Amino acid sequence: MPTALGLTNDKKKTVPGEGPHVSSSTTMGSNTRLDTISKRNHAAAREMETLLWRALCDDPESLKEYIAHDCVMINPLLAPRNSCEPLSKDTEPNVVDVLQAGAGRKFHGFRIHGDPLVVEVDLMAVALVYKISLFRHGRKGTREIVATAGSTWRQTAGADWLLVQFHVQYADEDEEEDEEE
Template sequence: MPTVLGLTNEKRQSPPGSGPHISSSTTMGSNARLDTISKRNHASAREMETLLWRALCDEPETLREYLAHDCIMINPLLAPGGSSEPLSKETQPSVVDVLQRAADRKKFTGYRFHGEPLVVEVDLMAVALVYKISLFRYGRKGVREVVASCSSTWRQTAGADWLLVAFHVQYADDEDEDEE
C-alpha cells in the first residue's frame, strides 16, 4: 500500500524504473538506480569531473563557474612556464589569472580518462577523485598526447551546485603507459 512519501510496504519488488512513476533518483545517463545519497554523490563527482575537462578543452575561462571562491590548484598544464607552484585567490598569479591566460594559449582539443575515476566521500556534501587522464593537442607534428595524474575535491552548496575546491595535476611517467 502506498504511503504519503510514495513508498510501499508491499513485499513485491519491481525492477528500477518500472511502476507507477519514474524515480528522479535514476539519473545522469546511467541505468543504475541512484537511490542513495552516496550513489548520487559518486555519480555527480564523475559528471563534474567530465564537465571540468570539457570546459578546460573548450574554453578554460568558463571553468570559473565551477570554482569555489577559495579554490586552490596546482596545474603545470595551465600555469605559466609549466609551474607547479600552488595557486589560490591570494597568489600571484591567482587561480583566475591562470585560467584567463590559459584561454589565450593553445588549448587541448580532447581528453580521455584511463578507466573510471576513483571517488571517495569526504563528507556528506563533499567528494574527492583521483584518476589518470590523457589530453590531446594538435601541433605542427600532429596530435600530441600528454598523460597526467589528477586529484580534485568538490563541495556541494546548499543550492545543490558542486564547486571545485582543490585541483592537482601532475605529469605521469611514460613508463606506466608502455605497460598498458
C-alpha cells in the same frame, strides 16, 4: 487500488524496464539507481570532473561557475613556465587566471582512463583521483599528454558542486614501461 497518497496496495509485480521510470534517483539516462546520498555524490563527482575538463578544453570562460572562490591548485600543465607552485585566489597569477588563460589554447580534447576513484570527504564533499590523456594540436599532428589528476569538490547549500582543490601532474610513463619488462 490507489490510496489518497498515490500509493497502491495492488499485488501485481512490476517488470523492470516496462513503463516510464519516474524516479529522480537515476543519472544521465542510465538505469543505475542512485538511491543513496553516497551513490549520488560519487556520480556527481564524476560528472563534475567531466564538465570541468570540457570547459577547460572548449569554453574556458565558463570555468568560473565550477570553481570555488577559495580553490587551490597545482597544475604545471597549465601554469606559466610549467610551474609547480601552489596557486590560490591570492597568488599572482590566481587559479582562475591560469585555468582560463592556459586551457583553451593548450588542449583540444581529453580522455579519462577508466573510472576515477572517488571517496567521500564529508556528506557534502568528495575527492577523486584518476589518469587522464590530454590532446594538443601541433605542427606534427595531435600530441597526447598523459597526466594524473586529483580534485576535491564541495556541494553548496544550493546543491551546486564547486571545485576546491585541483592537482594535475605529468604521469611518468617511463616507470610503467620499465615495470612491464
